[in-house]
Amino acid sequence: MPGKVVTITSGKGGVGKTTATANLGAALAAEGKKVVCIDADIGLRNLDVVLGLENRIVYDLVDLIEGRCRSRQALIRDKRLPELFLIPAAQTRDKSAVSPSDMTRLCDDLRGEFDWILIDSPAGIERGFRNAIAPTDIAVVITNPEVAAVRDADRIIGLIEAEEKGPARLLINRIKPGMVKRGEMLSPDDVLELLAVELIGMVPEDEVVITSTNRGTPVVLDGKSKAGQAFRNIAKRLQGEKIPFLPLEEESGFFGKISKLIRTGGN
Amino acid sequence: MESNIELAVKPKVQIKGIGEGLLIILGEGNWQDLHDFLLEQIDQQAEFLRGARIALDVGNQVLKAVDLGQLRSQLLDREITLWAVISNSPTTEQTAQTLGMATRIEKVKPEHVEPPASGATHMGEQAILLHRTLRSGFSIHFPGHVVVIGDVNPGAEIIAGGNIIVWGRLRGMVHAGAEGNNNAIVCALDLMPTQLRIANQISMSPKERKKALPEIVRLLNGEVVAEPWNPK
Numbered sequence: 001m002p003g004k005v006v007t008i009t010s011g012k013g014g015v016g017k018t019t020a021t022a023n024l025g026a027a028l029a030a031e032g033k034k035v036v037c038i039d040a041d042i043g044l045r046n047l048d049v050v051l052g053l054e055n056r057i058v059y060d061l062v063d064l065i066e067g068r069c070r071s072r073q074a075l076i077r078d079k080r081l082p083e084l085f086l087i088p089a090a091q092t093r094d095k096s097a098v099s100p101s102d103m104t105r106l107c108d109d110l111r112g113e114f115d116w117i118l119i120d121s122p123a124g125i126e127r128g129f130r131n132a133i134a135p136t137d138i139a140v141v142i143t144n145p146e147v148a149a150v151r152d153a154d155r156i157i158g159l160i161e162a163e164e165k166g167p168a169r170l171l172i173n174r175i176k177p178g179m180v181k182r183g184e185m186l187s188p189d190d191v192l193e194l195l196a197v198e199l200i201g202m203v204p205e206d207e208v209v210i211t212s213t214n215r216g217t218p219v220v221l222d223g224k225s226k227a228g229q230a231f232r233n234i235a236k237r238l239q240g241e242k243i244p245f246l247p248l249e250e251e252s253g254f255f256g257k258i259s260k261l262i263r264t265g266g267n
Numbered sequence: 268m269e270s271n272i273e274l275a276v277k278p279k280v281q282i283k284g285i286g287e288g289l290l291i292i293l294g295e296g297n298w299q300d301l302h303d304f305l306l307e308q309i310d311q312q313a314e315f316l317r318g319a320r321i322a323l324d325v326g327n328q329v330l331k332a333v334d335l336g337q338l339r340s341q342l343l344d345r346e347i348t349l350w351a352v353i354s355n356s357p358t359t360e361q362t363a364q365t366l367g368m369a370t371r372i373e374k375v376k377p378e379h380v381e382p383p384a385s386g387a388t389h390m391g392e393q394a395i396l397l398h399r400t401l402r403s404g405f406s407i408h409f410p411g412h413v414v415v416i417g418d419v420n421p422g423a424e425i426i427a428g429g430n431i432i433v434w435g436r437l438r439g440m441v442h443a444g445a446e447g448n449n450n451a452i453v454c455a456l457d458l459m460p461t462q463l464r465i466a467n468q469i470s471m472s473p474k475e476r477k478k479a480l481p482e483i484v485r486l487l488n489g490e491v492v493a494e495p496w497n498p499k
Contacts, residue, residue: 100340125367125404127343134340151403154420158402162332162365194420194438196400 002111003034006118006238007136008171009160011152013123015144016173016203019213020231021120022050026218027235029084033115036075036085038106040132041122042097045089051078052216053086062090065102071109080221085114095127100134107135116238125159133160138238139168140200145175145186154195169200171234176205177248201234203227204248279304287372288320288350298328302338309345322351322372330359335366357395357409364406394429401425401439410446421461427451436479440464454483458493465491 008021018041025037039047042062048054056076059069064087078084090097103119110117121132133139139160143153153170160168172188179185188202206227212219219228220235226246233243279301281292293301309316321342330352339349351372352363360370393411401407401415403422412429423439425431430452431443437455442464444451449466457479459472465484470491481496 099344101344130340151422155403155422158365158400158404159367161402162362163336164332194418196418 001115003114003117004137005107005111005135006116006138006140007121007132007165008118008140008142009121009129009132009156010123010142010149011125011129011156012143012149015142015149017123017142018047018050018120019209019219020140020142020171020173020203021047021118022213023218023220023228023231024235024238025051025084025116025118026078026081027220027232028116028118028238029078029081030220030232031235032083033239034083034085034113035116035118036087036110036114037118037120038087039089039120040098040103040128041120042089042128043091043094044122045091047120048076048086048088049216050213051084051086051218053078053088054216057088060088060090061106062093062097065098065106071106080217095122095131098131100130103131104135125155129156129159130163133163133165136165139165140171141168141195141197142171142173143191143195144173145180145188145191147186150186150191150194157195157197168197170195170197171201171203172199173203174205175202175248180248199245200237201230202245202248203230203234280308282308285322285372287322289316290322290324290372292324293326293328295326298330298334301328302334305338306341309342309347313345317346320348320350322353322369323349324353325356325359327355328359329356330354330362332362332366335359335362335368339366339368361397361407367404392429400435403439408445419455419460430454449486452483452485454481454496456481458482458484463491 008017010017021037025035029035037047038061039045048057053076059074063069064071064074074087075085076088107117119132119136122128141153141156143149157168160166172191175188176185180187192199204226206225208222208225209219209227212222219225220231222228230246233246236243279294279296283290293305335352342349349368351369352359353370353372354360363370394414395409395411396414398416400417401419401423403420405423407413408426410428413425413427414432416434418435419425419433419437419439421438426442426445428446428448429443431441433455436457437460439460440462441453441460443453444466447466451465453463453465463470463484465486468486468489468491482493483496484491484493
């Protein structure tokens, strides 16, 4: 079966696209799937840093597309997971160095060799976003439970539908269950009511994510982290498994809300 | 435009210089043929066109997002930016807007200005139906009525010459009677617009959230008034 292309995108910056790409890639690879993560944020690369592979870069995405190297040379193998590969972004060029059809061509070549091709989209709705979305089979839109991020997610979902790459799947990142409970943060229900798309996962705010990102070790490799567990579940849902959503907090009352979400999100 | 040396009587593709770059006018015919022909023409003048900004007049063609999206990508490959699509078809205009392209280029296209409503018919008695969620960034300008089956999210806008009816949640910006029609109305199943305008009056939703119920908004003595929908 040819590999599937998943684009992780958001519109707004800083909501966790790169962290999610690294973690979903690591989670899929840890299950023995052959995975390549492509950093499409040309000029502002950092997926390599989050994966801890920065010092191994020789060739990058633009070298590959412009034919200065073969795909084997641009693929960097992860140091912990032998099935996980990275194609880093070029740092010294910009988004216009690549076109949407370049990306489609590249991904079509990679489909034969990999089970999963994950594309880390840059923020914004311009060329970089269009490059990232052009080859996609599954578009995952990330948002945080805050009004500005949800507004941008809505715009991005509209653009994905317009490009006929939909329906988008929604990942709500950095949820603080305590704040939701006190009514100080949008609840997953509020976000879903507005965006009206299928939920693929909810990731709680977790300080371990920050330390693991700084260390270049995806948090999914940490068995105890709640965020890591959430990402592992999302990786399973990408593969079509039905996994119930984690209760974000063990306190009573919240669980009822989540079980309601499972019914709305699980169609 | 009677004579075009290369292409005889009915040119399939005309290229003109306008203030904002180039305007390409497509003739009538099968979209795929025109599309291929256009790319062929462009490739013949690749050097000249590299880096150009193009507005495309597609006439009556009804185009979907795949068509326009594909063409835009192909033009991008040739380092040409497609920034506007002009069309007589509301569907094509919508597609272009959803893809973030302009649908008007000022000055150059007098023949596309809507003819002034004749005295006999009420202005904008036509209606357009949108059966989908209107998301942030979506914008529609229509001289007649606009009916939406679905939600209008914050950041979306509807500007209508006539009435606006939303069978869903209205959270974005709407302007009914935009050409000065004081009798225009707006109604929605759940009315919480960012801003609501009728003719020249502007209003905002009250801060506190009421229970969602269908409401109808109209101008009463020059003020924007919302009332619960109360079918007798």
